[in-house]
Amino acid sequence: MVIALSSRVRRSSAALSLVVFLSVTTPALVTAAPDAAALFKAGDYAAVASLYRGLDPDGRPSKELSRLALLSYVKLGRPDEALAVYQRLHPAGQAQDPVLLHPIALSVITSRVRDQKEHVRIAAYTALAELGLPETTAILEDGLLDSSVLVRARAAEAIGKAGLAAQSGALRRALDDAMPTVRIAAINALGDVKATDVQRRFIEIGRTEEGPEAVFAYAALYKMGRSDMLADITSAATLPDPEVRMAALGVLGRLKRPASLAVLTQAVYDPNPQVRAFAAGALGEYGHPGGVAPLTHAIGDDMAIVRSVAAGSLGRLGIKENRPLLHALTRDPSPQVRANAVEGLLRLGDASAILLAADLARHPDPSIRGAAAQALGAAKDKQALAVLQQLLQDQQPLPRLMAAKALGKQPAGAVPLLIKGLQDSDEAVRIVAAGSLIHQLAREAPPKRRPSP
Template sequence: MHRPPHVLRRNGSVIRLVLSRRHGALLSWALGIVLGLHGGLAASSVSAASSPPKPALTATARQAAAFYKSGEYDRVLQLLQSVAPGQEPDREMIRYALLSQVKLGKPEEAFKLYLRLIPAGQPDDPALLRDVARSFILSRVRDSQEHVRIAAYTALAEIGDKDTLPLLEDGLLDSSALVRARSAEAIGRSGMAGHSSALKRTLRDEAPGVRIAAINALSDAKVSGITEQLTEIARIDEGPESIFALAGLYKLGRTDVLIDISNAATLPDPEVRMAAIGILGRLRRPGSLSILSQAVYDPHPAVRAFAAGALGEYGSPEGVAPLTHSLGDDNPRVRSVALTSLGRLALPETRSVIQPLLRDPDEQVRVSAIEAMLRLGDATAVLNAADLARHPDPSVRGGTAQALAVATAPKALTVLESLLKDQQPLPRLMAARALGKSPLSTVISPLKLGLQDSDAAIRIASAGSLLQALARTGKSGSSR
């Protein structure tokens, strides 16, 4: 039984507007997962990874340590506040105070102490920074504002942390269908789907998008005991959910259902066709390429876009011809997705068909052309990105940030840093997320700035990206 809805404060946030629109299209979001087109907490939930070291402590620091170990976090903070003005507190006292703020679910205050402990220009403490970043996310999973909870569970899905399973299962009971779907996705990415009985119960959720997310997570993990439920869904459902159930059965060994999925790619319902095409792209079966290639001629533009995306997911050079055809589609969304797929194929010979679309009349198509050129290793596309990063439309600037996530040229970081300081929240949000996916090695410092953003959702996104960056570095020393 779901919790009653929370009362939401409405302050005109662009992020809230974007998320509310997505809330009205949960099923489309669930279909998009197949292709990647979208493209205060209890102390026990906080990581203890950064246990304080044990050098020789001053008397005050020993007292702080004693309070911390006994769970008297407020008293640790009182000790710090009792330091006389003009006197610098002991570093270990600051560390214990920081960890106390983390335990109390106050990441903003913890980060202020981190900056006192690790001034600018000094090597970061990865373990300590990791705990602070986790706190930014975990402290917001029960926020009264839906868009903040969505941001928190989105971050959890991206980092795939096994330690958060109880929290993710709690999210399956949220009043928001988007939060529940994100929770199901996060459980799947954490590798814990096989250990979650709550996720199995989500197969009976009232929202189709949530049930689809659960089907994907459970079948990807090859969880036993769901075959009967999936068979029943495939038998009685007439919409996209039945196709996802068939895909789940295929992953569990029922290879005979592939023909049913293939046949669904030509059924009258466009949403069913999209689901089937997306799944065929992901399954990458040899006989499916012809179906995907034919689907770029579908009368429905959304289906053609899914076909273009599925060809990129399929990953065969034989997809170049139908994707090149899609570059001439009247619908800008189709052209945009086709460009993204050509970039994913990473074939140098496609440069000649991608480059002209850097001058496409549609800005979002130009953004996708930039991403495709960057995937081909063309660093000059960063100049095109820098131009679009000054576009008056915040959605174009946000899309530009997303495209720069694949850039390897150091100059891309300068553009992302400028977008992280944008006046509108959407470009800042997309820049924060892009930095988490960026292959560049110098993203820690800008993400630390993102932790100080005025918007809670952007602080959460920055924290999630920071955790991804720290996981990539895997260093015990400097993370700058």
């Protein structure tokens, strides 16, 4: 009798403890999300994060509170903590949420635009240039004031790709930058949008400058309707300065004018190997079947750099009859040439080249492993994901970086790997993975709404 009573007392005590526990914890879980919503709406993101961290570690915050905490970490420029919250909301193997992943990935990039290390800032602005997002306007224009020449150039390029060049006063001021690289990036961006308000400035540059800057000014004027500028660009392709010749060939390849094919063809015989390589690259960008003959000559060049670029261009022409030429180059003494030949074959839909890429992915030189990753960016076969996953775990950062970049070009299935890339030990790899993740999200599941409290 005593034992039975004692047992009932213990059960009643346990039940009472459970009731007390629920009465204490449940209201906190119910009211935390509304409180967090009010704080988030007021812009007090630190308070939202503090509210989230202050919960019982053994408790389970509501999805709404977790979402608000995640977005608050993004606003605070703390993407690592935002990603940790995301992974609790969406454990590995579950469906992903593009609407939440997008701001996390973008924060990985934007939180590094003022990093003390120049190469990290360059990586961040390069990623922004490739994305071309209008919402990053303030950051992009701020980049035009960076101490690094390459950062300023990437910022100018990004302003153009984001569709902001037509209205950007900061980009116009970049035409007075101390460094030609930045001025050229600004000229290209303004030329692409046909900014006629700076047309006189471009005419002046063409008259007074003797280097590559004048060639890009000619190209900008041509895009604005000055067809007579094509003759000046064509003439520049034969000037004594090799840098001017390379600039002119690059412009002619992008403009794709019928009369330019003969100039590009002749340039593969230039005495300067860098110019020959540039000509081979321009022929690939030109994309005309008439480029096959000069590129066939270029793949027999004495210089590996020329053969390498020519191999890639043969693939970009999209002509399947070029496969035998590229298969022959997979036996080239230079591993870089072999990597570019593999990329060319993959562009032509030859999935068997993935095995060749996998072999290069085991090369002792990390730059060649990186080249293998770059080649796999052209693959459309799921087998490429396995090799890229291996390279994403490489001991050296370069192959990991190139693998992260290549994953952004895969048709599907790369998102889980890129989420892992966001946690890489190298800042530049994380930035590249973030840019690729945004590309993948846009391709696989374009966000139709923006997260809001």
